[in-house]
Amino acid sequence: MVVKGRDINNNNIRSEEEMMDLKRGPWTVDEDLSLINYIANHGEGRWNSLACSAGLKRTGKSCRLRWLNYLRPDVRRGHITLQEQLLILQLHNQWGNRWSKIAQYLPGRTDNEIKNYWRTRIQKHAKHLKCDVNSKQFKDTMRYHWMPRLVERIQSAAATTTTMPTTVNKSSPTLSTTTNNAYTYSNNLSSNFEVGNSSSAASSDTFGTHEVSPISDLSTDYYNDPISGNNHNPQDYYQPSQVNYDCITSPFGLFDYQAMEPNTPWIQSEDTPNNFWNVDNIIFYSSNS
DNA sequence: AACAGTATCAACCGCGAGTAG
DNA sequence: ACTACTCGCGGTTGATACTGT
Numbered sequence: 573m574v575v576k577g578r579d580i581n582n583n584n585i586r587s588e589e590e591m592m593d594l595k596r597g598p599w600t601v602d603e604d605l606s607l608i609n610y611i612a613n614h615g616e617g618r619w620n621s622l623a624c625s626a627g628l629k630r631t632g633k634s635c636r637l638r639w640l641n642y643l644r645p646d647v648r649r650g651h652i653t654l655q656e657q658l659l660i661l662q663l664h665n666q667w668g669n670r671w672s673k674i675a676q677y678l679p680g681r682t683d684n685e686i687k688n689y690w691r692t693r694i695q696k697h698a699k700h701l702k703c704d705v706n707s708k709q710f711k712d713t714m715r716y717h718w719m720p721r722l723v724e725r726i727q728s729a730a731a732t733t734t735t736m737p738t739t740v741n742k743s744s745p746t747l748s749t750t751t752n753n754a755y756t757y758s759n760n761l762s763s764n765f766e767v768g769n770s771s772s773a774a775s776s777d778t779f780g781t782h783e784v785s786p787i788s789d790l791s792t793d794y795y796n797d798p799i800s801g802n803n804h805n806p807q808d809y810y811q812p813s814q815v816n817y818d819c820i821t822s823p824f825g826l827f828d829y830q831a832m833e834p835n836t837p838w839i840q841s842e843d844t845p846n847n848f849w850n851v852d853n854i855i856f857y858s859s860n861s
Numbered sequence: 862a863a864c865a866g867t868a869t870c871a872a873c874c875g876c877g878a879g880t881a882g
Numbered sequence: 883a884c885t886a887c888t889c890g891c892g893g894t895t896g897a898t899a900c901t902g903t
Contacts (some may be wrong), residue, residue, distance in 0.1 A: 598871075598897085620888070632888075637872065640890095672891060687892075688870055696868085 595629040599638055603628060607635055608643055641682045648680025650687050654729060660686060661694075661714050668706075728824040 595603075610626035616639065619632030628635060641647070651658070656678055663674040669690075671683035678686065694714075701713065775837040 596873080618888080631873095633890090634872075635873095636889075641871075669892065683891075684871075691893090692869060 593629055594631060594840060596634070599642075602645055603630070604638070607639060610638060637684075641684045646680050647682065652681075652685075654722055654726045656681065658719060658726065660689065661719050661722070664690065664694075665715060 574716060606626050606628055610622065614622070614625070616622075621632070623630050623632045623635045626635070630638075659677060660674060663670075667673055669686045671690075673683055675683040676684050676707075695705050698707075698710050701710065703709045703713075733749040
């Protein structure tokens with residue numbers, strides 16, 4: 573959609589960028605360090621003036637995006653965990669594409685990352701299922717099948733990790749109930765998620781161990797700098813951050829999966845392909861790939 | 862090894878809301 | 883009340899990495 577007024581404004585911005593020789597595209601290590609140092613000394617905010625003051629030939633918008641999505645010390649990188657997948661599905665079911673709002677409940681995750689996750693993973697499967705991501709059919713698929721299966725897998729993973737104490741730490745949270753009936757990720761295995769018939773859920777080969785690998789491992793994913801050719805990670809800029817990942821709380825009440833029955837006719841249809849509900853081959857496979 | 866297709870994600874864009882002057 | 887500016891959000895793009903043939 574083109575709005576005349578906006579075109580005028582953007583043209584002004586463009587010409588202004590050209591006049592100021594503003595830089596676009598991937599950030600360099602030097603630019604990152606300049607931004608980090610400036611914010612460390614002066615704080616965030618007033619991004620346009622910040623960009624100038626920091627000596628960055630970038631728009632304020634670009635600086636803000638780089639900081640919020642990548643350079644902030646508490647940004648968490650790496651695979652979306654099962655718990656996070658579950659939370660994203662739940663929150664998206666409630667709020668739709670309110671990425672920033674969803675991100676508030678996933679500490680360290682950015683709206684951009686969640687949005688990318690949704691588009692690359694979830695929407696892809698909607699496409700495979702030949703249904704719209706916003707359709708009732710797809711939402712029911714998530715609610716009645718994917719989410720309960722995720723819970724099963726979370727419980728299975730927790731049960732597995734309890735036999736391997738070295739991997740049970742803040743990075744492999746499980747689910748427990750808080751007093752306000754929200755669920756909270758904690759280090760304690762809980763049986764609050766009562767899911768029937770879980771006998772086969774954990775047996776899939778697609779449930780790779782790295783999916784629940786410790787965050788400390790996940791955070792070491794490299795950032796391959798296209799300019800310098802150096803692999804670096806934003807965490808290299810900082811001392812290890814102390815982010816409490818142990819407390820990720822849903823804004824809603826506990827899932828009542830026992831009340832979730834696939835009672836809509838289309839779900840029970842005999843025309844449903846045999847592998848239609850094969851979550852292993854859908855959401856979990858993709859999250860490992 | 863080379864190429865093509867696909868997946869991922871950082872970065873940009875357009876727009877609306879909020880705010881200062 | 884109006885205008886200009888800033889901020890933040892959601893949608894989209896494009897470069898790169900990855901995977902399959």
